[in-house]
Amino acid sequence: MSVVEERIERLADLAREAARSGESDLARRYVQRARRLAERNRTDLPRRLKRFSCDRCDAYLVPGRTARVRTRSGHVVVTCDCGEHARYPYGSG
Numbered sequence: 280m281s282v283v284e285e286r287i288e289r290l291a292d293l294a295r296e297a298a299r300s301g302e303s304d305l306a307r308r309y310v311q312r313a314r315r316l317a318e319r320n321r322t323d324l325p326r327r328l329k330r331f332s333c334d335r336c337d338a339y340l341v342p343g344r345t346a347r348v349r350t351r352s353g354h355v356v357v358t359c360d361c362g363e364h365a366r367y368p369y370g371s372g
């Protein structure tokens with residue numbers, strides 16, 4: 280894992296911790312920082328960060344707290360507080 284990837288992983292950890300303790304603005308800033316790092320270095324975001332962050336508002340999504348999660352016909356649908364939906368095939372990753 281590269282230094283950049285390690286930094287992104289660290290930011291993902293910080294975002295999750297902040298979101299879990301209710302610091303959603305702080306969590307959003309970590310998500311934005313991780314996204315910028317990934318873009319600048321042309322690297323992919325870790326899958327967990329892709330999945331647990333909102334494409335529209337950059338919120339870190341905590342199921343049951345900042346996001347609603349439903350399972351529907353083979354898909355997991357995650358709904359952010361801002362109204363954005365994300366769908367994932369059930370059971371992947």
Ligand SMILES: [Zn+2]
Binds near residue numbers: 359
């Ligand atoms: Zn959102």
